[in-house]
Amino acid sequence: MKKAFFVLLVGVGLFLLAMMLWQQVKESAAQVSASLEPAPVVALTFDDGPSKYWTEGLLDGLKARDVKATFFLIGANVEGREELVERMVEEGHLIGNHTYSHVQLTTVSSAEACREIDQANEVLSEAVGEVIHYIRPPFGSWQEGLDSLVDMQVVLWTVDPQDWKVQNTEIIVEKVLRQVKDGDIILLHDVYRESVEAALQIIDELKARGYEFVRVDELLLD
């Protein structure tokens, strides 16, 4: 009887040991597969700049965090602020076209739309030293006929906290963090202090969540 009890005890002990080992194997396998998964990515995009008030602080913040972003610049805003654009390029950011004077392209003739785009490309490519490939049409309004007239890739967005409207750092951060997911393109405007502050807070929080930041050209190439 004693012997049978002993065998039972050893049996139960071995069973528990085997269960613990199996659990450990499962956990380490899960860790390995988690570490093999690519990090989620997002692209931060800033429209309407460069701003003589807020863009420099944004560039400082991006540099300190080693984050690359995409700037869709208004041609007219670049005049006299070429140094800011040169700095953007030096620090690895991507520059895109946001028309010369922020026109809604669906409300003007195709000739006028082309003029707006070309004029901005001229100013931008001079400051950047390269041909500009990407355009974000103001208000996201694009004339389909323009595809055959200008050789540019249209970039819209997937997350829009309407920062220009709320102008409140906390609300902008909350809106973005609530909806952001892997592969998103976030729309912000570096012409408001609150938007710049929000952008830096969003970066810090998303980095803590394991996100990586890419330019839109890296996102669109995938």
Ligand SMILES: [Zn+2]
């Ligand atoms: Zn705009």
